[in-house]
Amino acid sequence: MASVNPTTNTNSLSSLTAKTGIGGLVSGMDIDELVESLTQTSREKITKQQQYLQKLEWKQEAYRSVISALTKFQNSYLDVLSKTNFRSTSFFNTVSAVSSSDAVSVTATGSSSAGTITIDSITQLATYETVRSTVNASKSLTGTKTVTDFVAGLEAGESIRITLDGKVKTITFDSDFVTAVTADPTQFESRLQTLVDQAFGATGPADRVITVDAAGATNEGVITFSAAGSRITLNSIGDESTTLADMGFSDGQSNKLTTSAEIKDLPFATDLAIQNSFIFKINDATITVNRTDTLESILNKINASSAGVTVSYSSITDRFTMTANNAGAGDNVMITDLSGNFMAALGLTDAAGAQVTKGVNAVLSVNGQTITRSSNTFDIDGTKVTLKDTTASAVTLTVTSDATSLTDSIKKFVEDYNSMVDLINGLLKEEVDNDYQPLTDEQKEEMTESEITAWEKKAKSGILRGDNILRNIASKLQTAVTGLSVNGFSLYSMGITSAGYTENGKLKIDETKLKTALETRGNEIRELFTSKKGLGNELNDIIIKATKTSGVKGSRGTLVEVAGVDGTVSNTENSIFEQIKRTNINIKTLKNRLKAEETRLWNKFTAMEAALNSLNSQSFLLSSFTSSGSR
Numbered sequence: 001m002a003s004v005n006p007t008t009n010t011n012s013l014s015s016l017t018a019k020t021g022i023g024g025l026v027s028g029m030d031i032d033e034l035v036e037s038l039t040q041t042s043r044e045k046i047t048k049q050q051q052y053l054q055k056l057e058w059k060q061e062a063y064r065s066v067i068s069a070l071t072k073f074q075n076s077y078l079d080v081l082s083k084t085n086f087r088s089t090s091f092f093n094t095v096s097a098v099s100s101s102d103a104v105s106v107t108a109t110g111s112s113s114a115g116t117i118t119i120d121s122i123t124q125l126a127t128y129e130t131v132r133s134t135v136n137a138s139k140s141l142t143g144t145k146t147v148t149d150f151v152a153g154l155e156a157g158e159s160i161r162i163t164l165d166g167k168v169k170t171i172t173f174d175s176d177f178v179t180a181v182t183a184d185p186t187q188f189e190s191r192l193q194t195l196v197d198q199a200f201g202a203t204g205p206a207d208r209v210i211t212v213d214a215a216g217a218t219n220e221g222v223i224t225f226s227a228a229g230s231r232i233t234l235n236s237i238g239d240e241s242t243t244l245a246d247m248g249f250s251d252g253q254s255n256k257l258t259t260s261a262e263i264k265d266l267p268f269a270t271d272l273a274i275q276n277s278f279i280f281k282i283n284d285a286t287i288t289v290n291r292t293d294t295l296e297s298i299l300n301k302i303n304a305s306s307a308g309v310t311v312s313y314s315s316i317t318d319r320f321t322m323t324a325n326n327a328g329a330g331d332n333v334m335i336t337d338l339s340g341n342f343m344a345a346l347g348l349t350d351a352a353g354a355q356v357t358k359g360v361n362a363v364l365s366v367n368g369q370t371i372t373r374s375s376n377t378f379d380i381d382g383t384k385v386t387l388k389d390t391t392a393s394a395v396t397l398t399v400t401s402d403a404t405s406l407t408d409s410i411k412k413f414v415e416d417y418n419s420m421v422d423l424i425n426g427l428l429k430e431e432v433d434n435d436y437q438p439l440t441d442e443q444k445e446e447m448t449e450s451e452i453t454a455w456e457k458k459a460k461s462g463i464l465r466g467d468n469i470l471r472n473i474a475s476k477l478q479t480a481v482t483g484l485s486v487n488g489f490s491l492y493s494m495g496i497t498s499a500g501y502t503e504n505g506k507l508k509i510d511e512t513k514l515k516t517a518l519e520t521r522g523n524e525i526r527e528l529f530t531s532k533k534g535l536g537n538e539l540n541d542i543i544i545k546a547t548k549t550s551g552v553k554g555s556r557g558t559l560v561e562v563a564g565v566d567g568t569v570s571n572t573e574n575s576i577f578e579q580i581k582r583t584n585i586n587i588k589t590l591k592n593r594l595k596a597e598e599t600r601l602w603n604k605f606t607a608m609e610a611a612l613n614s615l616n617s618q619s620f621l622l623s624s625f626t627s628s629g630s631r
Helices: 031-038 040-077 147-152 175-183 185-199 295-304 403-429 441-445 449-460 468-483 511-520 522-530 535-547 558-563 575-630
Strands: 095-099 104-107 115-124 128-132 141-146 158-164 167-173 211-213 222-226 232-235 277-282 285-290 309-314 319-327 335-339 355-357 362-366 369-373 377-380 383-387 395-401 496-498 507-509
Touching: 031 040, 031 575, 040 403, 040 449, 040 468, 040 535, 040 558, 040 575, 095 104, 104 395, 115 383, 141 147, 147 175, 147 185, 147 222, 167 185, 175 185, 185 211, 222 232, 285 295, 295 309, 383 395, 403 468, 403 507, 403 511, 403 522, 468 496, 468 535, 468 558, 511 522, 522 535, 535 558, 558 575
Parallel strands: none
Antiparallel strands: 095 395, 104 383, 115 362, 115 395, 128 319, 128 355, 141 222, 158 167, 158 232, 211 222, 277 285, 277 335, 309 319, 362 369, 377 383, 496 507
């Protein structure tokens, strides 16, 4: 039956719904038959409603079969995820290209022409202009207090924490250390170096990872920590929170920039100007940043801008690099500080000593002619070529075309299209047999399964005959496949035509003409199906307007609004669902009325039987008196 049944199915009706009283024992009449006969009109009303309900369910099934067929065709040939997407230009790209050398990679496009291309030599690859800072961007990890000042107040047991590239170690100044450096501050550098070496597993200068410098341990010397290519961070520990400050360092101080920190808090080697915002220009893009922005967000902002560059920071080298997004010769990276000195602090301006490496063009010889290109990737006769390396040897690019490989896909497309429209037009033209109506449960009980199946097949026939929605869809599909053309090229041009009026809108293929078109008019075939107003998009639009399930009620596809789709909200938000719901309510109301009518008739017949019984009793008494008097 139907896949949607909003209320209890009321398609069952017994002979009598209200059977009370004493039958026809006195009158001798068949009361059951009389009541059923007198309520026949009411029963017929119920039966008609039940038959109407069944037809609604069949109609919904028929509509949904069309939705399923349209969706299946769309998924196979019009969906972006399908391997046979007839709306995709890449599906129709039957040109292939190969290179004779690893120095060049080649990719065929829809515009590629069959043949060979000879690159005689590649003397130079295109490069990207690059601007690099030449000095460290961060201040060295140097304190502000002298060794003498520090050791004067140092007490045994004080500690600091040193983190090297994520590896955390605690340095504790024990009594021996304090006694020695207090007596002789010149020992501070060597003794602290030993503590640091021991903490990080170094046995001497050869494998030392952190170097301690106390400026020769003079009374004026200050402490510096350094580690080539590594990040060092200093932190205070608990109760010894003043120890680090006494050395002249701040908690969290590092020898590298932290990209997640606000730029106002970063230890730039070149101090940032004291202002709230910084304005700079890169090529034609003017960019404004705030002192509370993080370094990471600023780099992302530059990279996402129209400046056409990519900027990055390396914590290993502690330097910034800016590279043009476009290769080739010319001034592709121009940097200017307009307000403040942010670009100078990054070391990327001329005044900051930035190193500029200009980009150059690719230089190659093709078929005896020297050409230059600003990029290593470019087109030659519609074929995408990418230069990988220089070479003095000739490179042959071979382009071949075999559009006939699309033959099977196109034939399957037509076959599945025919199945789809045959279903639609078959339902539209199917004859109605009024002699066969939906069966009641009582009728089914008297028939075999095969008889029921055969009967219902005839009863369903013509359920959507002449349906306006289906007719509109069929008309649009036929107009698209037989009338649409792109630049004068249509399905007819490639041997695909209507199979005739009697074939329910199906298509037929002239395989000879199709083969010729594939061999000679591949580009036109591609444009016919893939262009913005081409056949692929037109068919997709027709199907979406009929089967769309998303959106609110009233904005979905025409078929979905009528019949809904199982598993979606539309399953209970469609016009047939509402009709089924109302019909079931009507049937329930009619059944209640029938029961009341039967009860009323039974009450009357019961009263009649009682009256007849009383008359019979009185007649018996009279007969008894008469018999007694005669004796």
